Amino acid sequence: MNTHQATFVRASMIEASPAPVQTGGLAYWLRKNLFATPKDTVLTIVSLLVLAWLVPPAIQWLFIDAAWTGGGRGVCATVAQGGTQPEGWSGACWAFVNAKFDQFLFGRYPIEERWRPALIGILFILLLTPMLIPKVPYKNINAILLLGALPILALVLLPGGWFGLPFVETPLWGGLMVTLVLSFVGIAVSLPFGILLALGRRSTMPVIKMLCTFFIEVVRGIPLITVLFMASVMLPLFLPQGVTFDKFLRALIGVSFFASAYMAEVVRGGLQAIGKGQYEGADSLGLSYWQKMNLIVLPQALKLVIPGIVNTFIGLFKDTSLVSIIGMFDLLGIVRLNFSDANWASAVTPISGLIFAGFIFWLFCFGMSRYSGFMERVLDTSHK
Amino acid sequence: MAIGVTTTPEKSKPSGSIINDPQVRGIFYQVVTVVILVTVIYWIADNTIENLKRANIASGYGFLNGRAGFDVGQSLIAYTSDSTYGRALVVGFVNTLLVAVTGIITATIIGFIVGIGRLSHNWLIAKLSLAYVEVFRNIPPLLVIFFWYSGVLAVLPQPRESAALPLNIFLNNRGIAFPKPVFGDGSQYVFYAFVIAVIASFFVARYARIKQEATGQRFPLLWSVLGLVIGLPLLTFLATGSPITFDVPVAGKFNLTGGSVIGPEFLSLFLALSFYTAAFIAEIVRAGIRGVSKGQTEAAHALGVRPGLTTRLVVVPQAMRIIIPPLTSQYLNLTKNSSLAIAIGYADLVAVGGTILNQTGQAIEVVSIWIIVYLTLSLTTSLLMNWFNARMALVER
Numbered sequence: 097m098n099t100h101q102a103t104f105v106r107a108s109m110i111e112a113s114p115a116p117v118q119t120g121g122l123a124y125w126l127r128k129n130l131f132a133t134p135k136d137t138v139l140t141i142v143s144l145l146v147l148a149w150l151v152p153p154a155i156q157w158l159f160i161d162a163a164w165t166g167g168g169r170g171v172c173a174t175v176a177q178g179g180t181q182p183e184g185w186s187g188a189c190w191a192f193v194n195a196k197f198d199q200f201l202f203g204r205y206p207i208e209e210r211w212r213p214a215l216i217g218i219l220f221i222l223l224l225t226p227m228l229i230p231k232v233p234y235k236n237i238n239a240i241l242l243l244g245a246l247p248i249l250a251l252v253l254l255p256g257g258w259f260g261l262p263f264v265e266t267p268l269w270g271g272l273m274v275t276l277v278l279s280f281v282g283i284a285v286s287l288p289f290g291i292l293l294a295l296g297r298r299s300t301m302p303v304i305k306m307l308c309t310f311f312i313e314v315v316r317g318i319p320l321i322t323v324l325f326m327a328s329v330m331l332p333l334f335l336p337q338g339v340t341f342d343k344f345l346r347a348l349i350g351v352s353f354f355a356s357a358y359m360a361e362v363v364r365g366g367l368q369a370i371g372k373g374q375y376e377g378a379d380s381l382g383l384s385y386w387q388k389m390n391l392i393v394l395p396q397a398l399k400l401v402i403p404g405i406v407n408t409f410i411g412l413f414k415d416t417s418l419v420s421i422i423g424m425f426d427l428l429g430i431v432r433l434n435f436s437d438a439n440w441a442s443a444v445t446p447i448s449g450l451i452f453a454g455f456i457f458w459l460f461c462f463g464m465s466r467y468s469g470f471m472e473r474v475l476d477t478s479h480k
Numbered sequence: 481m482a483i484g485v486t487t488t489p490e491k492s493k494p495s496g497s498i499i500n501d502p503q504v505r506g507i508f509y510q511v512v513t514v515v516i517l518v519t520v521i522y523w524i525a526d527n528t529i530e531n532l533k534r535a536n537i538a539s540g541y542g543f544l545n546g547r548a549g550f551d552v553g554q555s556l557i558a559y560t561s562d563s564t565y566g567r568a569l570v571v572g573f574v575n576t577l578l579v580a581v582t583g584i585i586t587a588t589i590i591g592f593i594v595g596i597g598r599l600s601h602n603w604l605i606a607k608l609s610l611a612y613v614e615v616f617r618n619i620p621p622l623l624v625i626f627f628w629y630s631g632v633l634a635v636l637p638q639p640r641e642s643a644a645l646p647l648n649i650f651l652n653n654r655g656i657a658f659p660k661p662v663f664g665d666g667s668q669y670v671f672y673a674f675v676i677a678v679i680a681s682f683f684v685a686r687y688a689r690i691k692q693e694a695t696g697q698r699f700p701l702l703w704s705v706l707g708l709v710i711g712l713p714l715l716t717f718l719a720t721g722s723p724i725t726f727d728v729p730v731a732g733k734f735n736l737t738g739g740s741v742i743g744p745e746f747l748s749l750f751l752a753l754s755f756y757t758a759a760f761i762a763e764i765v766r767a768g769i770r771g772v773s774k775g776q777t778e779a780a781h782a783l784g785v786r787p788g789l790t791t792r793l794v795v796v797p798q799a800m801r802i803i804i805p806p807l808t809s810q811y812l813n814l815t816k817n818s819s820l821a822i823a824i825g826y827a828d829l830v831a832v833g834g835t836i837l838n839q840t841g842q843a844i845e846v847v848s849i850w851i852i853v854y855l856t857l858s859l860t861t862s863l864l865m866n867w868f869n870a871r872m873a874l875v876e877r
Contacts, residue, residue: 321819
């Protein structure tokens with residue numbers, strides 16, 4: 097009979113393997129991270145070639161060949177196009193961004209009144225910075241100033257018409273200022289409304305639950321641009337004759353509605369993640385519904401969904417750019433409006449302006465996502 | 481003490497007053513909500529009817545039969561400015577579907593490549609993928625659309641100086657021109673052959689699965705299916721005497737003649753949506769693959785499965801379970817973002833609807849059509865992906 101002989105015990109010592117050639121230094125790092133296998137080597141070389149093909153021309157275009165200063169389209173156009181640059185020149189037209197910078201910030205807000213949004217902006221930064229640093233004390237006062245006093249001050253200062261300040265109508269507002277006001281209000285409205293909608297969707301009262309679910313699902317199912325159209329076209333139909341809403345206010349309502357629905361779903365995720373014992377514990381202590389939510393459930397639930405909330409904020413910030421479609425001039429809108437300025441029209445003006453606007457948007461969104469990562473680590477009490 | 485009414489013992493009356501009974505309160509709140517809601521709706525409806533009467537707008541969907549009178553840039557189905565508003569909306573809907581489907585396919589491909597790239601052991605590839613994700617995730621899609629539209633495609637050369645690419649493709653500021661296939665006599669056989677090949681592929685796949693389950697032997701499925709789907713139509717093509725010819729675009733004095741042209745509107749929308757959504761899909765793919773526990777890979781290696789096969793047979797099927805639900809919502813986002821077409825004048829549903837809205841003033845009807853169509857699209861995509869998800873889900877005993 098064929099008995100299969102298998103031995104699992106080595107009878108003799110195995111030869112010691114040679115020591116690794118090198119376990120530190122640049123050469124080792126390169127071999128480990130870039131040239132580990134033939135496939136890796138090919139990939140590395142291909143990507144290096146692509147980078148070598150893309151990056152130097154991009155730097156050349158963005159910085160070295162760029163027109164940094166100048167008073168008109170001449171510096172951004174070749175001789176054949178009626179400018180001063182040599183034939184075959186192509187580079188970024190930062191002179192355009194430079195000349196229009198104030199407009200990109202404030203839109204067509206009257207120049208002598210621009211100290212008002214500038215003041216609000218400075219106050220906002222001064223109040224927001226200590227708010228964001230966990231170690232700075234007096235968070236309560238800070239929050240009251242940032243979320244209570246500053247919006248009231250902005251409501252007084254930005255439109256004006258009070259205390260001898262000339263009235264500045266909202267169609268003149270524009271630029272980064274509009275983007276920031278829209279996002280700030282959108283964030284400030286959508287968080288509480290989102291929480292209410294989420295609580296409503298989990299409510300035991302069938303009517304409330306149905307209404308909240310209906311609102312959330314319909315708003316989430318349609319694009320923001322249709323919500324903005326509804327706000328700008330249908331809202332005037334719904335109101336009695338003579339009552340009109342400001343266009344800016346209509347956009348604000350649309351954006352806030354839209355963000356609330358998304359926020360509600362994020363918060364609902366957090367609510368579902370809280371164990372039943374927490375709800376029952378609160379009930380057994382005899383807390384009322386709102387006490388239970390405010391003291392026990394929401395603090396835990398919101399902490400869980402910070403990444404989701406910040407993602408919604410980032411989405412909202414990016415979505416404010418859509419108001420340029422309904423004829424308002426946010427940062428993107430005002431940049432595009434300036435493409436048609438005959439004094440600056442050239443082949444490279446649009447792309448330069450868009451790269452600038454893209455960079456500003458990127459800066460804000462990237463900052464928010466990084467800060468959310470930081471907050472997650474600070475608030476992490478390690479339940480895992 | 482005489483009491484007229486005796487309370488039933490099993491229903492214990494709450495000791496407090498009726499105000500503190502949660503059930504009574506619940507009913508009260510709901511009644512209040514309904515009353516407020518009905519009042520508001522009545523008020524809105526009243527105002528709307530009044531406003532419409534004053535603006536002389538007849539409500540209802542009768543306007544859909546009216547003559548549109550405007551042209552659309554790109555249409556897959558027959559349309560002229562004499563067509564009806566309803567027809568124009570269908571054209572817009574088809575255009576929305578076109579850009580959504582092509583965008584979803586491209587975004588998925590780019591997203592999977594970048595997402596897997598982020599997990600690469602190759603430092604350079606991982607960093608490049610990270611840079612891609614961080615750049616595109618943090619820029620508004622509308623800005624990316626304008627970047628392609630007014631930044632890149634608008635400054636391409638004039639049609640008579642078109643940049644010539646291989647395969648008779650030409651690139652200029654009116655879009656991209658490529659050879660148009662002309663289906664001659666007998667080309668229907670090629671199409672039939674293709675359909676037969678696809679149906680046959682299903683049976684081959686079934687046979688392969690049964691064979692593998694019975695004997696453990698793997699069948700070269702990919703190659704046989706590829707051979708069927710490409711080879712059979714190609715053979716028919718040659719056998720019927722090459723009935724399909726190409727109408728090649730030719731550079732004329734001022735313009736290109738012949739061929740098919742894809743306009744810059746579609747191109748920039750398609751590119752922007754694909755690149756933007758791909759960044760999100762990449763993150764989903766990365767999270768999905770990271771979500772498969774390392775023990776699975778190690779176990780596969782311990783069984784002697786090669787790394788490539790480990791990825792294909794062990795990691796990916798499990799990762800797909802994590803990936804599919806968020807992927808669905810990205811597909812829906814892409815479909816909804818395709819409504820940004822209105823900003824650059826690509827005739828999608830929202831753009832066409834906007835034009836109709838401006839011409840006729842039928843705001844409520846047009847907006848209701850938008851809502852119904854987008855909700856239907858969302859629900860259909862969800863259903864399809866849920867079905868796919870159910871197929872991929874863990875089969876437990």
